[in-house]
Amino acid sequence: MNPLSTILSEPVAQLGASIITLGHALAFGALLFFVLLVALVAALWRSAKARSVAAAEAADHARDAEARMAGILQAQAEMQGRLGTVAEIFGARQAELTRSLGQRLDAMTGRIGQTMAEQTRSTHESLARLQERLAVIDTAQGNIQSLAGQVVQLQAILSNKQTRGAFGQSRMEAIVADGLPHGAYEFQATLSNGSRPDCLIRMPNDAPSLAIDAKFPLEAWNAIRAAEGTDAQKVAAQSFRRDIEVHIRDIADKYLISGETQDTAFMFVPSESVFAEIHENFEAIIQRAHRARVVIVSPSLLMLSIQVIQAILKDARMREQAHLIQGEVIRLMEDVGRLDERVRKLQTHFGQASKDIDDILVSTSKVTKRGQKIEALEFGAGQGTEAEDPPKREAPGARAADSKTGQLRLRVVEEDD
Numbered sequence: 001m002n003p004l005s006t007i008l009s010e011p012v013a014q015l016g017a018s019i020i021t022l023g024h025a026l027a028f029g030a031l032l033f034f035v036l037l038v039a040l041v042a043a044l045w046r047s048a049k050a051r052s053v054a055a056a057e058a059a060d061h062a063r064d065a066e067a068r069m070a071g072i073l074q075a076q077a078e079m080q081g082r083l084g085t086v087a088e089i090f091g092a093r094q095a096e097l098t099r100s101l102g103q104r105l106d107a108m109t110g111r112i113g114q115t116m117a118e119q120t121r122s123t124h125e126s127l128a129r130l131q132e133r134l135a136v137i138d139t140a141q142g143n144i145q146s147l148a149g150q151v152v153q154l155q156a157i158l159s160n161k162q163t164r165g166a167f168g169q170s171r172m173e174a175i176v177a178d179g180l181p182h183g184a185y186e187f188q189a190t191l192s193n194g195s196r197p198d199c200l201i202r203m204p205n206d207a208p209s210l211a212i213d214a215k216f217p218l219e220a221w222n223a224i225r226a227a228e229g230t231d232a233q234k235v236a237a238q239s240f241r242r243d244i245e246v247h248i249r250d251i252a253d254k255y256l257i258s259g260e261t262q263d264t265a266f267m268f269v270p271s272e273s274v275f276a277e278i279h280e281n282f283e284a285i286i287q288r289a290h291r292a293r294v295v296i297v298s299p300s301l302l303m304l305s306i307q308v309i310q311a312i313l314k315d316a317r318m319r320e321q322a323h324l325i326q327g328e329v330i331r332l333m334e335d336v337g338r339l340d341e342r343v344r345k346l347q348t349h350f351g352q353a354s355k356d357i358d359d360i361l362v363s364t365s366k367v368t369k370r371g372q373k374i375e376a377l378e379f380g381a382g383q384g385t386e387a388e389d390p391p392k393r394e395a396p397g398a399r400a401a402d403s404k405t406g407q408l409r410l411r412v413v414e415e416d417d
Helices: 003-008 022-158 161-179 218-226 230-255 272-281 283-291 299-320 322-388 396-416
Strands: 011-015 018-021 185-187 199-201 210-213 265-268 294-297
Touching: 161 185, 161 199, 161 299, 210 230, 218 230, 230 265, 230 283, 230 294, 265 299, 272 283, 272 294, 272 299, 283 294, 294 299, 299 322
Parallel strands: 210 265, 265 294
Antiparallel strands: 011 018, 185 199, 199 210
């Protein structure tokens, strides 16, 4: 037996019931080596392929990178060109902006200067007007001071009964004289009982006269104004109420005479403020005057009453002149009647003239129609000649026959008309 075969057939291991010999182990090792070798070759091939793919990819990447780099360089060049253009545009725009800003600053400086000049002029004018107003205020202040002095003088006048009565009398006389005609009133007239009212207004149609008293107890009123404290004011108010009631009773006793004066008399208060104060705080005085048939009037109410009396006097004068107005109206109606008669005659003349014109129009219409018929007859003869044959010579006898025929036609048309 071959020693190599013997060696290869020697068992080296036992796996279960199977006996593994050295030959088997060598064959398995050879097979394993071959498998490993194939796997190594495959791995080397895959590695080489991967390296080639990687190299190709790297080359592609390199080419892409070069293309991108070229694009970037081109874009950079274009960007540099655009930046240069933008820089030029920015430079031009900056120059324009600088020039525009300079122009606007110049214009603004001019406007500011003009505005400041106008403001300065306006300020000077305002100061001038202010000085004028201050001068007016100074003048008004002087007038106020003068008026204050006059008020003091008026207060001194009103503190005296005689001067106070003269003040109320003068104001009442001014109102009456401004509103009524001369002769419709009388100042300081004497009544049948010997009393003398400040004013007596003559009413129309022999009606009783209206008496007006202008004496007002102003001392008690001044005492109310000068009173300090509640007790002093109450005392002054009672004194004022008592004086007014006495004055109202005196007016009713002296100036209300049956058949000679009106049933009511006026008590004139020369101040609107005093009149308002009486009506606001002294209602009892108003009621007492009403019962005594004495009407308390202020300057405005007296003026209104005078206007009413003036309207009454005017109405009375109108009634007195009513017969004159009636006569004038009668004569006016006579004139209107004559005017109506003359207008009717003129209308008759116009009607006759219109009828004559209508007759004339009828005659002119007939004449026009006859002329149109004659014109149509001549035009028809000429047109027939032109339409039938061209013009030619005719014998004198034929022309005379045609003329006779035309006259005959004309006579027939006239007889028909």
